[in-house]
Amino acid sequence: xxxxxxxxxNGPEVWPTLFPVAAGQKQSPIDxxxxxxxxxxxxxxxxxxxxxxxxSELSNSGYSWKAQVGSGTSSLRGGPLGDDEYVxxxxxxxxxxxxxxxxxxxxxxxxxxxxxxxxxxxxxxxPSFAQAAAAEGGLAxxxxxxxxxxxxxEMAKVCNLLPFISHKGQAITMTDVxxxxxxxxxxxxYWTYGGSLTTPPCYESxxxxxFEQPIQVSEAQLQAFRSMKSFHPCESxxxxxxxxxxxxxxRPPCPLCDREVRKFNDKGEEE
Numbered sequence: 001x002x003x004x005x006x007x008x009x010n011g012p013e014v015w016p017t018l019f020p021v022a023a024g025q026k027q028s029p030i031d032x033x034x035x036x037x038x039x040x041x042x043x044x045x046x047x048x049x050x051x052x053x054x055x056s057e058l059s060n061s062g063y064s065w066k067a068q069v070g071s072g073t074s075s076l077r078g079g080p081l082g083d084d085e086y087v088x089x090x091x092x093x094x095x096x097x098x099x100x101x102x103x104x105x106x107x108x109x110x111x112x113x114x115x116x117x118x119x120x121x122x123x124x125x126x127p128s129f130a131q132a133a134a135a136e137g138g139l140a141x142x143x144x145x146x147x148x149x150x151x152x153x154e155m156a157k158v159c160n161l162l163p164f165i166s167h168k169g170q171a172i173t174m175t176d177v178x179x180x181x182x183x184x185x186x187x188x189x190y191w192t193y194g195g196s197l198t199t200p201p202c203y204e205s206x207x208x209x210x211f212e213q214p215i216q217v218s219e220a221q222l223q224a225f226r227s228m229k230s231f232h233p234c235e236s237x238x239x240x241x242x243x244x245x246x247x248x249x250x251r252p253p254c255p256l257c258d259r260e261v262r263k264f265n266d267k268g269e270e271e
Contacts, residue, residue: 004200005063005230007240012251015200022202027254028195029104032210032261037191043264045188046079046142046209050088050181055174058161062168062230063199064249066092067158067178074180076120076140079264080192080207086120086140088180089129093117094198094250095225099148104198104250105210112214113222114146115250116183117198133197138205144183149216154182159224168232185213188266193259198251 016023056070095114096102103112121132132138228246
């Protein structure tokens with residue numbers, strides 16, 4: 001076995017043997033049970049602002065595509081984050097082979113076609129993303145479910161470049177300014193809980209904010225995700241059930257253990 005991945009031989013079930021934290025009590029994703037989530041009146045709407053965000057590198061990690069933020073200003077506050085300010089580091093996605101699998105979080109057992117993660121780190125308490133990533137309260141991730149529907153203009157900026165990074169290790173610069181706020185659903189209702197990175201090393205450092213309302217992307221855009229490969233051009237195609245296709249790159253739900261999932265209901269009031 002070489003490294004971790006999503007095939008049976010190196011997938012989520014065996015991650016704890018390589019990364020002991022992955023067997024912890026605060027792992028992500030989870031199955032969000034609507035009846036088990038209490039609406040918390042103390043929670044507020046999440047406040048985000050992004051300005052002149054430029055992606056220094058759009059890359060194929062072999063596990064997903066990843067858009068690395070190179071410049072611009074960003075701020076994530078409010079909700080469960082208290083007075084701390086978080087800034088956007090990168091965003092990426094998880095998806096399935098078909099439209100009925102793909103999201104990492106599930107809602108009452110239902111899985112969406114894909115899930116987008118906007119990864120932010122706590123600038124108020126840490127000097128760098130690397131230090132924040134391994135520390136409790138260091139990261140905040142906005143999770144957005146993707147369903148099949150209308151063409152998404154902002155996602156097109158990513159999808160149009162994916163053919164150029166079809167194999168692991170390939171990367172390209174995005175020249176367009178990106179507007180991450182375009183990925184956020186119109187309704188700000190969300191669930192929140194304390195969890196982990198959903199990929200190794202699975203640090204338990206994440207405040208999760210998962211929006212209830214999904215956004216739409218087109219079938220063609222999802223196909224652009226699925227056309228990527230999980231191996232380097234100089235490597236031979238893996239001889240496993242995924243056959244080198246970059247699909248099914250999601251971790252199944254982990255036990256909730258003694259954690260609480262809280263809900264904020266956006267009723268559309270003016271702030």
